[in-house]
Amino acid sequence: MQLPAIRAVITGGVSGLGLAVAQRLIAEGGKVALFDVNDDKGATAVAALGEANARYFRTDVTDEAGVAANVAAAREFLGGLNAAINCAGILGAGRVLGKEAPMALSTFQTTVLVNLVGSFNVAKAAADVMQHNEAGDDGERGVIINTASVAAYEGQIGQAAYAASKGGVVGMTLPMARELSRFGIRVMTVAPGIFWTPMVDGMPEAVQQSLNASIPFPSRLGKPEEFADTVAFILRNRYLNGETIRLDGAVRLAPK
Numbered sequence: 001m002q003l004p005a006i007r008a009v010i011t012g013g014v015s016g017l018g019l020a021v022a023q024r025l026i027a028e029g030g031k032v033a034l035f036d037v038n039d040d041k042g043a044t045a046v047a048a049l050g051e052a053n054a055r056y057f058r059t060d061v062t063d064e065a066g067v068a069a070n071v072a073a074a075r076e077f078l079g080g081l082n083a084a085i086n087c088a089g090i091l092g093a094g095r096v097l098g099k100e101a102p103m104a105l106s107t108f109q110t111t112v113l114v115n116l117v118g119s120f121n122v123a124k125a126a127a128d129v130m131q132h133n134e135a136g137d138d139g140e141r142g143v144i145i146n147t148a149s150v151a152a153y154e155g156q157i158g159q160a161a162y163a164a165s166k167g168g169v170v171g172m173t174l175p176m177a178r179e180l181s182r183f184g185i186r187v188m189t190v191a192p193g194i195f196w197t198p199m200v201d202g203m204p205e206a207v208q209q210s211l212n213a214s215i216p217f218p219s220r221l222g223k224p225e226e227f228a229d230t231v232a233f234i235l236r237n238r239y240l241n242g243e244t245i246r247l248d249g250a251v252r253l254a255p256k
Contacts, residue, residue: 001143002236003232005082006083007030007083008031008078008082009081011087012036012089013035017192017228020227020228022054024232033054034055039058043056061088067121072129081130082141083145084123084130084145086145088114091162092115095158095160103160112168127183140238141183142185144180147190147191148167148189148244149163149191151163154252156254156255158256166191173189173244177241177242188241188245190244190245
């Protein structure tokens with residue numbers, strides 16, 4: 001799929017990895033709909049990206065009816081829909097047995113609800129629209145790209161909820177790709193390692209240096225534009241399907 005033809009919904013699209021993807025797709029001639037819950041950042045992002053190229057839709061990814069309605073509205077703005085990139089997520093950090101009490105079940109439920117159920121909710125709403133697209137080369141009608149994490153494979157202490165949610169994203173990638181293949185819709189997942197985010201930016205320099213040193217090569221945090229490069233590569237290469245790509249500088253997370 002050539003990127004100028006991309007008409008994409010991006011969740012978590014007003015900051016971090018999602019915004020980097022939006023910038024990349026627009027730079028190559030695409031159009032994007034940004035699904036997020038931060039109205040101020042949404043307005044800032046649209047102003048930077050250009051109102052002709054981007055629109056913000058306040059979206060709770062766990063709301064089934066709301067997502068379906070916003071996907072339909074996004075399709076109208078975009079003039080079509082052939083890509084959905086799920087970048088929305090929460091950390092949900094906490095120990096199973098905390099110092100004061102065991103983890104509240106609501107913490108686990110909310111993490112899984114946003115990261116896993118939310119990704120599925122947006123993916124299925126987008127696929128419902130994409131199945132009606134005119135088939136392109138190789139019969140392709142659309143691409144769904146989810147975001148997992150290396151924590152799906154080596155979750156650290158305090159990441160039981162987060163790792164479970166991201167492991168679920170990895171686990172649904174292949175069966176969803178198999179099912180949607182008859183519609184010409186590909187499904188892929190990217191599992192980032194430790195990336196530079198606003199949260200990391202606020203950490204003490206010593207902590208940042210320690211994070212850098214934990215990554216074999218290159219010994220630095222990932223750049224959001226490198227994540228965007230990977231998304232662009234997946235969109236272009238139709239033979240990528242049903243797989244999770246680790247993007248992590250060969251890091252393997254230590255227990256803590």
